[in-house]
Amino acid sequence: xxxxxxxxxxxxxxxxxxxxxxxxxxxxxxxxxxxxxxxxxxxxxxxxxxxxxxxxxxxxxxxxxxxxxxxxxxxxxxxxxxxxxxxxxxxxxxxxxxxxxxxxxxxxxxxxxxxxxxxxxxxxxxxxxxxxxxxxxxxxxxxxxxxxxxxxxxxxxxxxxxxxxxxxxxxxxxxxxxxxxxxxxxxxxxxxxxxxxxxxxxxxxxxxxxxxxxxxxxxx
Amino acid sequence: xxxxxxxxxxxxxxxxxxxxxxxxxxxxxxxxxxxxxxxxxxxxxxxxxxxxxxxxxxxxxxxxxxxxxxxxxxxxxxxxxxxxxxxxxxxxxxxxxxxxxxxxxxxxxxxxxxxxxxxxxxxxxxxxxxxxxxxxxxxxxxxxxxxxxxxxxxxxxxxxxxxxxxxxxxxxxxxxxxxxxxxxxxxxxxxxxxxxxxxxxxxxxxxxxxxxxxxxxxxxxxxxxxxxxxxxxxxxxxxxxxxxxxxxxxxxxxxxxxxxxxxxxxxxxxxxxxxxxxxxxxxxxxxxxxxxxxxxxxxxxxxxxxxxxxxxxxxxxxxxxxxxxxxxxxxxxxxxxxxxxxxxxxxxxxxxxxxxxxxxxxxxxxxxxxxxxxxxxxxxxxxxxxxxxxxxxxxxxxxxxxxxxxxxxxxxxxxxxxxxxxxxxxxxxxxxxxxxxxxxxxxxxxxxxxxxxxxxxxxxxxxxxxxxxxxxxxxxxxxxxxxxxxxxxxxxxxxxxxxxxxxxxxx
Numbered sequence: 001x002x003x004x005x006x007x008x009x010x011x012x013x014x015x016x017x018x019x020x021x022x023x024x025x026x027x028x029x030x031x032x033x034x035x036x037x038x039x040x041x042x043x044x045x046x047x048x049x050x051x052x053x054x055x056x057x058x059x060x061x062x063x064x065x066x067x068x069x070x071x072x073x074x075x076x077x078x079x080x081x082x083x084x085x086x087x088x089x090x091x092x093x094x095x096x097x098x099x100x101x102x103x104x105x106x107x108x109x110x111x112x113x114x115x116x117x118x119x120x121x122x123x124x125x126x127x128x129x130x131x132x133x134x135x136x137x138x139x140x141x142x143x144x145x146x147x148x149x150x151x152x153x154x155x156x157x158x159x160x161x162x163x164x165x166x167x168x169x170x171x172x173x174x175x176x177x178x179x180x181x182x183x184x185x186x187x188x189x190x191x192x193x194x195x196x197x198x199x200x201x202x203x204x205x206x207x208x209x210x211x212x213x214x215x216x217x218x219x220x
Numbered sequence: 221x222x223x224x225x226x227x228x229x230x231x232x233x234x235x236x237x238x239x240x241x242x243x244x245x246x247x248x249x250x251x252x253x254x255x256x257x258x259x260x261x262x263x264x265x266x267x268x269x270x271x272x273x274x275x276x277x278x279x280x281x282x283x284x285x286x287x288x289x290x291x292x293x294x295x296x297x298x299x300x301x302x303x304x305x306x307x308x309x310x311x312x313x314x315x316x317x318x319x320x321x322x323x324x325x326x327x328x329x330x331x332x333x334x335x336x337x338x339x340x341x342x343x344x345x346x347x348x349x350x351x352x353x354x355x356x357x358x359x360x361x362x363x364x365x366x367x368x369x370x371x372x373x374x375x376x377x378x379x380x381x382x383x384x385x386x387x388x389x390x391x392x393x394x395x396x397x398x399x400x401x402x403x404x405x406x407x408x409x410x411x412x413x414x415x416x417x418x419x420x421x422x423x424x425x426x427x428x429x430x431x432x433x434x435x436x437x438x439x440x441x442x443x444x445x446x447x448x449x450x451x452x453x454x455x456x457x458x459x460x461x462x463x464x465x466x467x468x469x470x471x472x473x474x475x476x477x478x479x480x481x482x483x484x485x486x487x488x489x490x491x492x493x494x495x496x497x498x499x500x501x502x503x504x505x506x507x508x509x510x511x512x513x514x515x516x517x518x519x520x521x522x523x524x525x526x527x528x529x530x531x532x533x534x535x536x537x538x539x540x541x542x543x544x545x546x547x548x549x550x551x552x553x554x555x556x557x558x559x560x561x562x563x564x565x566x567x568x569x570x571x572x573x574x575x576x577x578x579x580x581x582x583x584x585x586x587x588x589x590x591x592x593x594x595x596x597x598x599x600x601x602x603x604x605x606x607x608x609x610x611x612x613x614x615x616x617x618x619x620x621x622x623x624x625x626x627x628x629x630x631x632x633x634x635x636x637x638x639x640x641x642x643x644x645x646x647x648x649x650x651x652x653x654x655x656x657x658x659x660x661x662x663x664x665x666x667x668x669x670x671x672x673x674x675x676x677x678x679x680x681x682x683x684x685x686x687x688x689x690x691x692x693x694x695x696x697x698x699x700x701x702x703x704x705x706x707x708x709x710x711x712x713x714x715x716x717x718x719x720x721x722x723x724x725x726x727x
Contacts, residue, residue: 010561013619025363026397027371030459030478031509031528032624035565039618042561 001054007047014040291710292726293660293673297351299336300719302664312715314702318382318390321706324352324713325392326720327377331361333394333447335405349711349724356405358447361396373398379464381473383486391450393473397460400475402451402486408444412436456482456492463513469520476513476525483537495543496525496535511569511626518578526583530567534594550581550592552599562614562623570626575635576707582638584629587611589640589650604650604657607642609680609691622696632705641700644689645716646676662700662714662721672726 018036022028301310309330316325324336337355364373374397383391389406414436418424459477466473474495475482481496496513500506508529516522521537533546554563566586574581580601583590587608590600606627610617617623622643629640641647642659650657659676679688702715710725 010615010618017621025372026374026376026460027369030506031511031568034506034509034528035568035624038564039562042564046561 001050004047004050004054007043007050010043011040011047014043290654293710293712293723294669294726295667295671295673295721296349296669296711296724297722298664298667298719299334299352299722306718310718312702312718312720313376313378314380315704315713315715315720316380316382316392317704317706317713318392319384319707321708321711323355323382323390324704324722325380325382326713326715327360327380327394328718329374329376331359331363331375331377331396333358333360333377333380333392333403349709349727352722356445356447358403360394360401360403360449361399364398378461381464381466383466384470386470393464393466395461395464395475398454398457400453400461400464400484401449402453403447404450405445405447408446409440409442410438411441413439451486451489453484453489453492456484459509462511463525465514465523467515467520468518472520474513474515474523476510478509481510481513481523481525481543493541495537495541497542497544512572514572514574514581516578517574517576524572524574524581526569526572528568529564530569530585532569532572532581532583532592548594548597550597550600552590558611560611560614562618565623566614571628573629573631575631576633577635580635582629582631584627584640586623586625586627589629589638591638591652602652604638604648606640606648607678609678613691617696620696622699625699625701627700628702630703630705633707633709637705639703639705639712641703641714643696643699644678644694645698645700646678647700647703647714660723662716662719662723664719670726673723 014036018033018040021032021036300312301307309328309332311329312326313329314325314327317323318325322338324338326334326336328334333356334354335356336352338352339350341350360377361375363375365371366373376396377394378397379393379395381393383393383402385391389404392403392405394401394403413420414434416425416430416433416436417427453475457475457477457480459479461475461477463476464473465476471487472483472485475484475492476496479497479499480494482492483495484492496510498508498510508527508531511526511528513523513525516524522534523537523543524532524534526532530551532550534548534550535543535545536547537543539545539547554567569583569585571584572581579594581592581594583592583600584606587610588606589604591602591604593601614623627641629638631638636653637649637651639647639649645662646659647662648657648659659678660673661676677685677688678694679685679690681691684690698716700714700716704713706712712723714721714723
């Protein structure tokens with residue numbers, strides 16, 4: 001529970017920082033945004049794994065008391081874990097190590113084929129920054145297109161993410177919405193390309209209002 | 221055309237030059253003895269004793285002989301405003317000695333460059349080296365607005381790099397996030413007098429009063445230092461420029477942003493070659509960015525660039541036009557016992573510097589400095605912990621944004637000692653030979669000249685000894701990100717937020 005709270009706090013903080021960084025002079029900084037999204041991802045994984053553990057105490061999983069055990073993974077496994085967010089719901093190390101096989105089926109929409117330049121490149125989407133760093137007003141409200149805003153009432157159906165980036169902030173909105181929709185909707189985070197979520201549907205806890213507000217602000 | 225180089229807004233005086241009056245890019249004609257030329261960056265009048273300049277190139281015992289701890293560092297000078305209220309424009313963003321060490325340039329967040337010049341040594345007073353005094357100040361970059369992206373482009377000077385001196389003038393490159401400029405700094409100490417058609421103040425004479433013909437002659441005048449932009453290299457970077465590095469051929473240089481590195485020729489401003497491009501086809505797959513890049517000091521075909529993942533890639537431009545494939549990849553496997561929530565972001569390299577010899581390179585990540593042998597890719601040959609006591613505080617440092625601070629590092633002239641900054645206005649030196657390290661503080665409390673700096677110590681945990689400082693009482697707003705070491709002597713320049721400290725070894 002503590003872990004969950006801490007992870008949520010860090011996620012909230014990261015969202016706030018991401019939002020705040022858009023306001024600063026010079027525009028969004030790619031490196032900073034990347035670092036923030038890395039932390040957000042780690043926090044999210046931690047949060048989800050802690051949540052799973054809280055609801056499946058009978059399952060003999062290694063206790064996730066700190067982020068460290070979770071992070072004993074090869075980079076490739078981590079890359080795959082990132083590409084398919086629900087992987088975070090399987091906290092035990094073993095599935096992560098053997099996750100090199102599933103990626104193909106789990107992330108069909110995300111496998112943009114590209115020549116492997118450097119083997120250590122991770123295929124994660126930590127930040128969708130489009131081609132431009134900047135505040136490009138999107139021509140259409142991507143949120144409407146996807147059917148949901150970041151509202152708690154929304155069902156957990158999510159459209160597949162559009163393949164083509166339209167600009168920095170629509171993608172960011174999408175990323176945030178996808179990542180945090182699970183928290184906001186009180187439902188298992190079920191990204192469109194993922195296998196069925198393996199966690200039991202948790203009791204609908206009231207969404208953290210601060211997080212809600214912040215994510216909505218950023219997504220808006 | 222010169223019009224694009226005109227700066228229209230008045231120049232605020234940099235606090236590093238308190239005694240000067242504000243100077244403008246287009247001073248009214250009467251302030252100049254020569255007709256103003258467009259694009260003048262600005263100048264100021266300075267009295268300077270004339271004389272030979274060779275005196276201060278005296279070679280001293282380099283730090284290598286004595287080591288970082290055998291040297292006693294003394295306060296020499298401090299430049300900048302005294303008050304605690306720091307104006308954002310005064311924040312120093314880069315510090316760089318020139319190749320001889322005679323000149324020391326600083327850039328700040330307000331887009332200004334201030335150059336200090338070392339006074340030639342007074343032979344009588346052989347117990348101190350020449351002081352650094354203001355030589356030139358000019359507005360290098362102005363804030364701009366990118367209308368297409370609705371983005372303001374900061375005028376903050378990210379980097380300054382000096383060109384080696386080829387003639388009487390000095391040249392440097394300065395860059396902000398988007399534009400690199402080549403500045404010429406030249407001295408003028410004589411002016412033509414005795415024109416036939418003009419009075420001395422520039423007014424034209426009534427032609428009917430001209431009855432004789434004479435040849436104008438050059439007469440000495442008060443020394444004037446002028447800075448003028450000679451080249452502007454713009455519109456080549458989509459992302460924010462983090463590094464520039466001049467090649468050892470002295471004809472080309474590279475500029476690096478988050479995803480690309482471009483190669484320029486110093487004479488050609490309308491095009492550059494892209495030599496590294498790590499932008500993924502789908503930006504959603506972005507996992508790392510370029511954080512720093514530098515040319516090898518001797519091999520004009522070799523350069524390195526560091527990444528946010530803690531790797532360094534060495535590239536050879538002879539291999540192919542686009543150096544996406546590295547020749548060498550320097551990466552240390554992560555120590556699993558150090559793995560933590562924030563490991564990824566603290567492994568990001570904030571600075572990379574070749575040794576003067578070219579045999580080694582140094583990288584700075586958030587907690588450590590690593591020395592790499594170019595012949596060994598799988599791990600650094602030396603690792604120095606800068607402030608390991610912060611490892612348990614990473615969460616708080618994330619909250620206050622300090623975890624994103626980009627510290628630089630530098631070598632001494634003989635490559636035997638390396639230096640980097642920390643918090644609480646502390647800076648650290650590591651002697652590679654004796655393996656000893658020292659922590660010093662840049663503070664106005666020690667500001668009597670030739671006061672020996674007292675080594676500082678941070679108490680990580682447990683009982684705090686006398687004179688130690690506990691981690692929790694460190695001031696994280698006082699950070700030293702930029703330091704520079706004189707190329708030949710034991711003189712260092714250390715930048716706190718808005719002050720520049722100069723320290724020398726005890727002579």
